[in-house]
Amino acid sequence: MPADEADVVVVGAGLAGLTAAREIVAAGREVVVLEARDRVGGRVLNHPIGDGKVVEVGGQWIGPGQDRIATLAKELGVETFPTYDTGRNVLCFGKKTSTYSGTIPRINPIVLADVGRAQAAINRLARRVPLEAPWQAEHAERWDGQTFETWLHKAARTRVGRELVRLGIEAVFACEPVEVSLLHVLFYVHSAGTFELLVDTDGGAQQDRFVGGSQVVTERMAADLGGRVRVDTPVRYLRHGGEIVEVVSDRTAVKARRAIVSVPPALAGRITYDPPLPGHRDQLTQKAPMGSVIKCHAFYDAPFWRDDGLSGQATGDGPGVKVTFDNSPPDGSPGVLLGFLEGDEARRLSRVPAPERRRAVIDSFVRFFGPRAAEPRDYVELDWSQEEWTRGCYGAHFAPGVWTRYGDALREPIGPIHWAGTETATEWGGYMDGAVQSGQRAAAEVLASLA
Amino acid sequence: MPADEADVVVVGAGLAGLTAAREIVAAGREVVVLEARDRVGGRVLNHPIGDGKVVEVGGQWIGPGQDRIATLAKELGVETFPTYDTGRNVLCFGKKTSTYSGTIPRINPIVLADVGRAQAAINRLARRVPLEAPWQAEHAERWDGQTFETWLHKAARTRVGRELVRLGIEAVFACEPVEVSLLHVLFYVHSAGTFELLVDTDGGAQQDRFVGGSQVVTERMAADLGGRVRVDTPVRYLRHGGEIVEVVSDRTAVKARRAIVSVPPALAGRITYDPPLPGHRDQLTQKAPMGSVIKCHAFYDAPFWRDDGLSGQATGDGPGVKVTFDNSPPDGSPGVLLGFLEGDEARRLSRVPAPERRRAVIDSFVRFFGPRAAEPRDYVELDWSQEEWTRGCYGAHFAPGVWTRYGDALREPIGPIHWAGTETATEWGGYMDGAVQSGQRAAAEVLASLA
Numbered sequence: 001m002p003a004d005e006a007d008v009v010v011v012g013a014g015l016a017g018l019t020a021a022r023e024i025v026a027a028g029r030e031v032v033v034l035e036a037r038d039r040v041g042g043r044v045l046n047h048p049i050g051d052g053k054v055v056e057v058g059g060q061w062i063g064p065g066q067d068r069i070a071t072l073a074k075e076l077g078v079e080t081f082p083t084y085d086t087g088r089n090v091l092c093f094g095k096k097t098s099t100y101s102g103t104i105p106r107i108n109p110i111v112l113a114d115v116g117r118a119q120a121a122i123n124r125l126a127r128r129v130p131l132e133a134p135w136q137a138e139h140a141e142r143w144d145g146q147t148f149e150t151w152l153h154k155a156a157r158t159r160v161g162r163e164l165v166r167l168g169i170e171a172v173f174a175c176e177p178v179e180v181s182l183l184h185v186l187f188y189v190h191s192a193g194t195f196e197l198l199v200d201t202d203g204g205a206q207q208d209r210f211v212g213g214s215q216v217v218t219e220r221m222a223a224d225l226g227g228r229v230r231v232d233t234p235v236r237y238l239r240h241g242g243e244i245v246e247v248v249s250d251r252t253a254v255k256a257r258r259a260i261v262s263v264p265p266a267l268a269g270r271i272t273y274d275p276p277l278p279g280h281r282d283q284l285t286q287k288a289p290m291g292s293v294i295k296c297h298a299f300y301d302a303p304f305w306r307d308d309g310l311s312g313q314a315t316g317d318g319p320g321v322k323v324t325f326d327n328s329p330p331d332g333s334p335g336v337l338l339g340f341l342e343g344d345e346a347r348r349l350s351r352v353p354a355p356e357r358r359r360a361v362i363d364s365f366v367r368f369f370g371p372r373a374a375e376p377r378d379y380v381e382l383d384w385s386q387e388e389w390t391r392g393c394y395g396a397h398f399a400p401g402v403w404t405r406y407g408d409a410l411r412e413p414i415g416p417i418h419w420a421g422t423e424t425a426t427e428w429g430g431y432m433d434g435a436v437q438s439g440q441r442a443a444a445e446v447l448a449s450l451a
Numbered sequence: 452m453p454a455d456e457a458d459v460v461v462v463g464a465g466l467a468g469l470t471a472a473r474e475i476v477a478a479g480r481e482v483v484v485l486e487a488r489d490r491v492g493g494r495v496l497n498h499p500i501g502d503g504k505v506v507e508v509g510g511q512w513i514g515p516g517q518d519r520i521a522t523l524a525k526e527l528g529v530e531t532f533p534t535y536d537t538g539r540n541v542l543c544f545g546k547k548t549s550t551y552s553g554t555i556p557r558i559n560p561i562v563l564a565d566v567g568r569a570q571a572a573i574n575r576l577a578r579r580v581p582l583e584a585p586w587q588a589e590h591a592e593r594w595d596g597q598t599f600e601t602w603l604h605k606a607a608r609t610r611v612g613r614e615l616v617r618l619g620i621e622a623v624f625a626c627e628p629v630e631v632s633l634l635h636v637l638f639y640v641h642s643a644g645t646f647e648l649l650v651d652t653d654g655g656a657q658q659d660r661f662v663g664g665s666q667v668v669t670e671r672m673a674a675d676l677g678g679r680v681r682v683d684t685p686v687r688y689l690r691h692g693g694e695i696v697e698v699v700s701d702r703t704a705v706k707a708r709r710a711i712v713s714v715p716p717a718l719a720g721r722i723t724y725d726p727p728l729p730g731h732r733d734q735l736t737q738k739a740p741m742g743s744v745i746k747c748h749a750f751y752d753a754p755f756w757r758d759d760g761l762s763g764q765a766t767g768d769g770p771g772v773k774v775t776f777d778n779s780p781p782d783g784s785p786g787v788l789l790g791f792l793e794g795d796e797a798r799r800l801s802r803v804p805a806p807e808r809r810r811a812v813i814d815s816f817v818r819f820f821g822p823r824a825a826e827p828r829d830y831v832e833l834d835w836s837q838e839e840w841t842r843g844c845y846g847a848h849f850a851p852g853v854w855t856r857y858g859d860a861l862r863e864p865i866g867p868i869h870w871a872g873t874e875t876a877t878e879w880g881g882y883m884d885g886a887v888q889s890g891q892r893a894a895a896e897v898l899a900s901l902a
Contacts (some may be wrong), residue, residue: 151849179851283843350731392737
């Protein structure tokens, strides 16, 4: 197979890989981007719903403090609009349903204080985790030696309080509090700012949306890069030595001086490296599993919940969907309810027939928003664990012992191989903003080493 | 590439894969075994030391209750001999060195009672874990929701007592107590019998050795299988559908009606499946990391420690080697000290230059056995994390939340694909005996489905 040549070859045309390629071209170097799928965007994916409108079945929101993705979108001419956030939110817990305005539900004040204390403790401890090196936190060994669940049992005293915090963890990590270490949660919270920033809509990470859908950002980058981006080219082998790296996909081979691998660590571990990667790096790829989430949309003629004074945002203890949003297009037509199946519920419902899963989701919407939710005119879902080239969303999560034992392998280059992807970010890790940061950082590493 | 045909294709020629192939042939079915390495044996590997003698740089011991590997070895004419276990054992803790006979060290009786209580508790809880379905234990959620370290902090009250139990965990799992859930430890202990069975020499899992080295068992099976076993054929793709499976390696392709994948889950996840595996099974492969161990041998003209009345068995709190054995050939010539670097020490010393690692190991031997250990005539080590076709030993370990969320995916066939390997065993999981059990079980599944 005759090999293309470039200064840098990038594996993966998600936000991180495309951002890296864009920076490399801007610096006057040649780049080729190899993408396994037949499209760019990675975990960012538009789904057309007619009339030129879309919903996003992958990452979609942008919030305050996410300056890198904001700047990038602005450069590319992609506008934002606010997530629908008018009206009262719904809380369904046990057999009780209530509504509330703002971010604080009307629940038992003892529970409320309990949750507040736990959140404050998370924020306080999170600030003590160095973002560049979480394993160097003063109490890293203790914080990484226990599950978040273990910590929560001491930090929150009420059963319902713990359940509410667990809902927040599921919503942010798409896994259960038993699956992550306290240190991982603290790192993640610090990398965003505060726990509230992660979970809030107005003033938080769910504040705004992209006009035309978030994938437009990656599509415009890909358009600018032109023929440098090759889709349908899953990378299988990466041969490297000194100043030469050769990346071989099913259909093409590229020779370059540096490689940037921008796929999540678990998938990076599935590429065959020659020579094989050092054990330390390889074992990191064995310890960075992806979360479990199915993103589900139901479409209605109109956003009927708005008539009821509801925002479309609901939280509940399940079964089924535990978090919802109004994900209608800017003009409110059609009305779109977005529900997430996350962690255990994603895993349970991933394995039932599609009609049963749809029914579980719609039942949840009915529970939150009443019988008018029962008959959507359409339904669209994406189970990211089934996607061969992602294998879970939103991102990787780290079990106890991983940050302290393998965190230093996340970004450390191996010869000419550099690592990008939102999992390697120090700010907004796991988010689109973190993906952009990681692409910029990897490009800077590569450009400096080529200079 | 023209495809070979067989009833069953087996991926991996370790103990599990070869055992499966042997059973399939015995049942009158045709089988082809594809092995990535240039040798059979997998995690079982002899290292010749001259005069027809060997040491094993992989799995080596057999103990009471391991009836499957015992029967197999007997069928193949492989004899056993007792691990050298005469004399006093050495304990180095803090700055203190002491010796003791039997299995109970001479330490502070309060610490001893503390360790005894913790071990008894482990054994008592372990019996309540169903071996076929650990996730169905009455307290599975609680036991799988915490790290073993978290549990240990409550179960053992003395600092040194906890440190001794941690040494046992490192020795058995080749990782730290923060990396595994309590449920994982309990399953593993129950699958062997008791904690003492796992860590003891006489009467335990280190009781006996194989004449000629454990790899002879796999070599004789491979010899019986003849041309059915193909080495140097790393499997890259596995296409499957209904009653057909096609396995493609770099050099050959095999068509069969069933496949048995006998490599550890993490490596099974690196094969490309077409159609792709269900998300649930794929995510299991993201959550089954291998342990970290470097097995180190130092060779001396004679086993000088025996002259001092020492067994060659030592335990200490590090740095470097924390567990040693006399691994001399049956005739005691040369004298061989075996030391394990496990968990954190394996990871730390995996990344230093080889001479520095060797020095750390020899320094440990000197600490345990005195200055005569300082000048071995030879030194041999194997860092299993660097082995491309294993990527860690002794086996996979499960972090909190994995058994309860993904345990049911360990053995569940996917269409014509069946799973073997010691990680899938219900008895002596992680040991050679478990590998044999898994091969027998997978072969039985396949034969039943072909009948």
